[in-house]
Amino acid sequence: MNKNGLKKIIEAILFSADSPVTIKEIVSFLNVEKDSVEQVLTQLKEEYSNRGVHLVAIAGGYQFLTSPDVYNYVASFHKRGTRNSFSKAALETLAIIAYRQPVTAQEIAALRGVQSVSQILRNLLEKNLIKIAGRKDVVGRPALYKTTKTFLETFGLNSLEDLPSLEELGVEE
């Protein structure tokens, strides 16, 4: 397979997928060198950088997404207004899980100064934004919560490392 052929295939795969595709998936599917896949991706990213559609690194993979600068037009063309939105309480809960994972429901409730967060957790679980990842080895073996890949996708993060630290936010730890 020549370089241009590879590029076409990868472009078409990424284009037709409805969620991010990882380098690993492409490598194992096409049985090619990781290097050449990475090169193609870099090239594609570059080629699309000034178009209405961008190639974005997200949730550990790559995905074509419309460029943010034409957002208003696209949104009003499709007559789709509000997208994913969260209550402040849900965002706080997600922030706690994202920054401190794995955490228990009790820890989240204590940090937020409320008695119970079970309703919010159920909601986030339903949306596949968080998952139960094991149990804490204490009495009652409470569930430990972590964020999911869907969380990364929803918030446009490539990995949890994209989240700025408190220090970067100008807050003393």
Add this chain to the structure above:
Amino acid sequence: MNKNGLKKIIEAILFSADSPVTIKEIVSFLNVEKDSVEQVLTQLKEEYSNRGVHLVAIAGGYQFLTSPDVYNYVASFHKRGTRNSFSKAALETLAIIAYRQPVTAQEIAALRGVQSVSQILRNLLEKNLIKIAGRKDVVGRPALYKTTKTFLETFGLNSLEDLPSLEELGVEE
């Protein structure tokens, strides 16, 4: 709006639409000359002509589609995903087996409120997601079903203990 801006918008609209978009729709939405929309479409068609994705005139409109020469790759790439895709009936059946194992086909059918689950069970056995683990000591000695290691892997579970309890799910036992 300059030409490049217009091109970006049209490109993003076509990309994000789930069906072909007509020139008329674009013209009336953006309130621009038909000529300039046609020019942009011709240009986009040209720019994508040698890519993995083509701009195709279809059903009276325009739509981005993967290029026919990479179709086979794209199709087989996406077919891999179906391995982890289940019908709701299959998922319900798996849920019952996971939570109540070992269970008989009859018990599963009773819980699901259906007459028979044998077709689904055969399917799940084939996929190695469940196994027969002994027989119940009653008349007819019906098979007892349990989940397998493949089941745990497929559902991203470390052990059966990772399944959320009914309490966590907000149901009283």
Add this chain to the structure above:
Amino acid sequence: MDNFNSIEIELDNFTGPLDLLLQLLKKHKLEISDVSISEITEKYSEILKKMQERKLEVAGDYFVMASTLMLMKAKSLIPREKEAFEEMKEELLFKLEEYEKITRQAEVLSVFLDKRNRMWRRGFKEDFALKDKGVFVQENGGYVLGNLYSLLIKRLKAIEPEIVKRARYTMKQVVSHIYEVFKDKKKVRFYEIVKGRDKSFIVFSFSSVLELIKESVLKGVQTSTFSEIILIKSRNYSYKNRDKVISRYE
């Protein structure tokens, strides 16, 4: 006392008592100290009152905080409780600081979300895979299953609590009932066996009948696929020997 109408604090927009307290402190540029604790307590309670007047559902959490503040206020007035007051203050400050960090982190998420929400993924997907679109199991497979299971249980509980718990009937009871029905009859409609019974009884009867047919105790006749099942005594039916058959059921 402040005129509450002028407060831009949204009464129904707190995520919890810490949020309310933090907004209050910021709004009035107050710090938690023995001098200001009385004022803080007053303002906090006043907002709670307003919330109740507006018939907003005020969770118990808010009252726990109110009583904490009142206790601190009381301690601040008694010289020998000074140390206890300081301890409580430290604890509350720590909680507030931690909470403030979380609000900053939540803001970060909100910024990321905003940017992501400005991008659209492709809406159209050529159907390369199955026609019948299945549920795709992602990382949350366990939860997907758990959720389905809990829905099943809820659904069943609504119509038939017994199946969920331990069934009210045993196969033995049901089979024995079937023997009784056939005692003086040769032919019985399935409906007669389950007449006036609940769903779990029907389920058990149906499977018992299938077993009995297999054992040639009964014969089943159906004129068409969904028509009524007519049951006829078969060669192995013997009312006298019924206990032997029944005992084989659980």
